[in-house]
Amino acid sequence: MAQTPFTLFNIPFGVFSTEEAPHPRCATRVGERVLDLKKYAADGGAKDIEGFIPGTFAQPSLNAFAQLSSATRSAVRQRIREDVQGNHVKESCFVEASRTKMHLPMHIGDYSDFYCSLEHCQNCSAHLSMPQIPKNWFYAPSVYNSRVSSILPSPSTFKRPSGVYYKTGTEEAVYGPSQMVDFELEMGYFVSKPVPHGETMNVDDAKKHIFGFVLLNDWSSRDLQMFEMKPLGPFHGKGSATTISPWIVTMDALEEFSVPVKTIQNPPCFPHLAYGDKAKAALNIKLFAYLERAGKRFKISQSNLRYLYWTPYQQLAHHASAGCGLNTGDLMGTGTISGDAVDADGKKLELGCLYEATEGGTKSVRLQAEDGGQAELRYLLDGDEVVFEAWCGDMKLGFGECRGMLVG
Amino acid sequence: MAQTPFTLFNIPFGVFSTEEAPHPRCATRVGERVLDLKKYAADGGAKDIEGFIPGTFAQPSLNAFAQLSSATRSAVRQRIREDVQGNHVKESCFVEASRTKMHLPMHIGDYSDFYCSLEHCQNCSAHLSMPQIPKNWFYAPSVYNSRVSSILPSPSTFKRPSGVYYKTGTEEAVYGPSQMVDFELEMGYFVSKPVPHGETMNVDDAKKHIFGFVLLNDWSSRDLQMFEMKPLGPFHGKGSATTISPWIVTMDALEEFSVPVKTIQNPPCFPHLAYGDKAKAALNIKLFAYLERAGKRFKISQSNLRYLYWTPYQQLAHHASAGCGLNTGDLMGTGTISGDAVDADGKKLELGCLYEATEGGTKSVRLQAEDGGQAELRYLLDGDEVVFEAWCGDMKLGFGECRGMLVG
Numbered sequence: 001m002a003q004t005p006f007t008l009f010n011i012p013f014g015v016f017s018t019e020e021a022p023h024p025r026c027a028t029r030v031g032e033r034v035l036d037l038k039k040y041a042a043d044g045g046a047k048d049i050e051g052f053i054p055g056t057f058a059q060p061s062l063n064a065f066a067q068l069s070s071a072t073r074s075a076v077r078q079r080i081r082e083d084v085q086g087n088h089v090k091e092s093c094f095v096e097a098s099r100t101k102m103h104l105p106m107h108i109g110d111y112s113d114f115y116c117s118l119e120h121c122q123n124c125s126a127h128l129s130m131p132q133i134p135k136n137w138f139y140a141p142s143v144y145n146s147r148v149s150s151i152l153p154s155p156s157t158f159k160r161p162s163g164v165y166y167k168t169g170t171e172e173a174v175y176g177p178s179q180m181v182d183f184e185l186e187m188g189y190f191v192s193k194p195v196p197h198g199e200t201m202n203v204d205d206a207k208k209h210i211f212g213f214v215l216l217n218d219w220s221s222r223d224l225q226m227f228e229m230k231p232l233g234p235f236h237g238k239g240s241a242t243t244i245s246p247w248i249v250t251m252d253a254l255e256e257f258s259v260p261v262k263t264i265q266n267p268p269c270f271p272h273l274a275y276g277d278k279a280k281a282a283l284n285i286k287l288f289a290y291l292e293r294a295g296k297r298f299k300i301s302q303s304n305l306r307y308l309y310w311t312p313y314q315q316l317a318h319h320a321s322a323g324c325g326l327n328t329g330d331l332m333g334t335g336t337i338s339g340d341a342v343d344a345d346g347k348k349l350e351l352g353c354l355y356e357a358t359e360g361g362t363k364s365v366r367l368q369a370e371d372g373g374q375a376e377l378r379y380l381l382d383g384d385e386v387v388f389e390a391w392c393g394d395m396k397l398g399f400g401e402c403r404g405m406l407v408g
Numbered sequence: 409m410a411q412t413p414f415t416l417f418n419i420p421f422g423v424f425s426t427e428e429a430p431h432p433r434c435a436t437r438v439g440e441r442v443l444d445l446k447k448y449a450a451d452g453g454a455k456d457i458e459g460f461i462p463g464t465f466a467q468p469s470l471n472a473f474a475q476l477s478s479a480t481r482s483a484v485r486q487r488i489r490e491d492v493q494g495n496h497v498k499e500s501c502f503v504e505a506s507r508t509k510m511h512l513p514m515h516i517g518d519y520s521d522f523y524c525s526l527e528h529c530q531n532c533s534a535h536l537s538m539p540q541i542p543k544n545w546f547y548a549p550s551v552y553n554s555r556v557s558s559i560l561p562s563p564s565t566f567k568r569p570s571g572v573y574y575k576t577g578t579e580e581a582v583y584g585p586s587q588m589v590d591f592e593l594e595m596g597y598f599v600s601k602p603v604p605h606g607e608t609m610n611v612d613d614a615k616k617h618i619f620g621f622v623l624l625n626d627w628s629s630r631d632l633q634m635f636e637m638k639p640l641g642p643f644h645g646k647g648s649a650t651t652i653s654p655w656i657v658t659m660d661a662l663e664e665f666s667v668p669v670k671t672i673q674n675p676p677c678f679p680h681l682a683y684g685d686k687a688k689a690a691l692n693i694k695l696f697a698y699l700e701r702a703g704k705r706f707k708i709s710q711s712n713l714r715y716l717y718w719t720p721y722q723q724l725a726h727h728a729s730a731g732c733g734l735n736t737g738d739l740m741g742t743g744t745i746s747g748d749a750v751d752a753d754g755k756k757l758e759l760g761c762l763y764e765a766t767e768g769g770t771k772s773v774r775l776q777a778e779d780g781g782q783a784e785l786r787y788l789l790d791g792d793e794v795v796f797e798a799w800c801g802d803m804k805l806g807f808g809e810c811r812g813m814l815v816g
Binding site for chain 1: 517518520523536538542543544547548550551552553554555556557558560567569570571572579581583605606608629632635636637638639640641642643644647648649678680729730731732733734735738
């Protein structure tokens with residue numbers, strides 16, 4: 001199982017079906033094998049664990065499982081690992097991953113997308129004719145609601161959207177296919193424990209409210225976005241499609257990769273956003289973005305979740321602070337995660353989208369394939385595939401792929 | 409049944425429960441009586457209508473019913489009316505409205521709120537230090553995604569939200585209870601026939617995709633909104649609570665109130681937004697907003713759905729145009745609906761929110777109760793109730809109340 005993201009340290013959760021058994025149900029994954037948790041539980045797996053309801057894994061989403069107490073979920077996950085390791089799971093519970101179809105892992109009630117990487121915001125502001133990041137950005141995590149109906153599980157195709165935009169360099173509005181389709185390198189996380197409408201949550205409890213993380217590609221049509229942003233923010237420019245990786249890596253699995261934040265906040269944040277355990281206020285998750293074109297694979301960028309100025313825990317506390325309510329299965333996008341590393345020539349290596357890398361679409365990026373082939377990239381072409389990966393702790397575990405193809 | 413909104417012309421649909429039978433199920437309403445449609449169908453009501461599945465009314469939402477063909481829904485609605493009128497419905501199917509609890513009528517997957525009244529936008533822009541409405545507004549309906557978890561059925565209470573905002577007249581950011589809670593007079597409409605992800609719809613088919621209309625109060629915390637708007641648009645300022653009236657008045661019931669639009673669009677809209685049947689491109693629905701304070705009722709404003717610059721049919725076609733997908737039960741807010749009528753003193757009578765009426769919160773509005781009592785209104789006080797009503801065709805039918813109370 002060398003190099004698999006789905007090591008025994010991982011035990012992620014997802015929802016799958018097969019051709020023979022097309023009803024979506026819950027699963028975990030070990031290497032190239034998918035463990036059907038509906039069958040596992042029906043066979044008596046984890047049945048003695050307090051609070052565990054075996055039928056939860058027969059559901060077509062992980063919401064029922066995520067609603068159980070975190071102690072129960074941890075114990076179930078640990079038991080699955082022990083049972084796999086000890087060969088206590090019947091062979092008939094496993095399916096080859098290549099024979100499965102993955103579905104959205106949770107029923108998503110609301111989807112909010114943040115804008116919380118300082119480097120990303122600095123780079124974007126420079127091209128948005130905003131001389132600097134608006135002052136409010138430093139006082140609370142910036143965020144908008146996005147479109148649930150457009151969330152797709154990896155691998156997915158994304159049809160080039162049409163919309164209204166200004167022809168490049170003019171003030172002439174036209175309606176037609178977007179000419180500036182971009183990706184955004186993000187992570188997503190799902191709410192486990194809900195926050196009732198009208199109530200708030202303590203930032204120090206944030207980890208209890210998060211079920212786990214996925215990779216998230218917030219496809220963005222920059223021309224539609226720039227046309228429509230004033231004054232209500234992004235809509236179709238970002239709401240036409242969002243691709244997520246299908247395996248949720250749990251907070252339990254990620255806890256050991258906790259680290260301090262990268263950037264000390266200045267001005268200091270309000271008390272309701274100050275995470276107490278400074279040593280564990282962020283997560284060290286390495287991110288990679290690739291382009292696949294004409295059978296070749298090109299690395300576009302790398303980054304790290306810990307680069308975020310506003311951490312997921314602060315994001316969630318801010319989200320809950322106005323009493324809007326959070327439900328199990330709600331999806332949060334971290335926002336594009338850019339960093340500030342440069343190569344010997346001063347070229348930025350950690351840019352989370354093409355809008356940054358191409359300086360607002362004005363310059364092409366030259367990419368090098370592993371076999372030496374080259375590609376030029378400005379905005380995405382029909383047939384381009386964008387693939388994200390993420391790894392923790394020297395490949396101790398990973399997230400698998402978040403893969404999407406733009407089609408005409 | 410004089411003055412009831414729920415005349416026999418109406419036959420709206422909703423979801424209710426009672427103390428004795430707490431499972432939410434579908435209903436219609438006639439005068440002060442609620443007709444339990446689960447019982448009605450179980451007793452054989454409408455059973456011979458082609459395509460009708462009696463079990464759909466036993467569901468806790470109207471989604472299953474709304475998914476049936478519009479011909480089937482029309483026939484069922486007509487049959488219900490005939491059966492009530494002919495006294496063919498068992499007494500045991502009726503419940504006094506006062507003994508029912510109303511729920512959200514549909515399971516809502518996504519909620520989008522538009523910004524489409526020219527008068528509202530002109531008035532707001534004037535106070536938002538924008539000299540004029542951005543040019544993009546005239547080329548496509550302006551819209552943002554809002555928060556599904558915060559949608560409440562009338563009557564509801566809305567807890568004054570906390571958030572980050574600038575202290576009045578300063579650049580000092582503070583965290584605390586909003587000081588500028590406002591209402592917004594809107595209507596909402598629900599999607600019946602879905603539009604699959606990646607596909608678009610024809611504007612002339614819009615009526616087939618709309619199940620019906622409700623009243624919608626988009627509670628707005630203006631201080632939070634103004635703080636957070638740049639650059640991503642409204643979030644907590646508008647996502648903390650939205651109250652809707654619980655009875656959906658169907659497209660069938662409203663069709664006879666079709667009228668031409670009030671304002672000819674200039675520049676002319678793109679062809680994909682041009683509604684063919686000009687004589688029936690808008691709906692004539694009279695709207696009223698009241699304040700209830702200390703036992704007295706004050707009229708705040710009146711307006712009309714037909715005032716919208718971008719009609720609901722254009723809104724829906726624009727929404728679908730980028731391929732984001734629309735699902736049965738999706739809720740659209742029309743945006744605040746203001747008009748330009750003035751009284752003899754030049755005072756504007758048709759302002760859909762306090763932000764407009766108080767000129768950005770700088771002036772109080774003086775209201776007169778029917779019995780001569782007076783009230784001063786700037787932003788809402790704890791304990792204030794806001795009540796919307798809407799009527800069609802000289803009170804031929806109405807929408808009932810959309811009622812919400814702000815609490816501290």
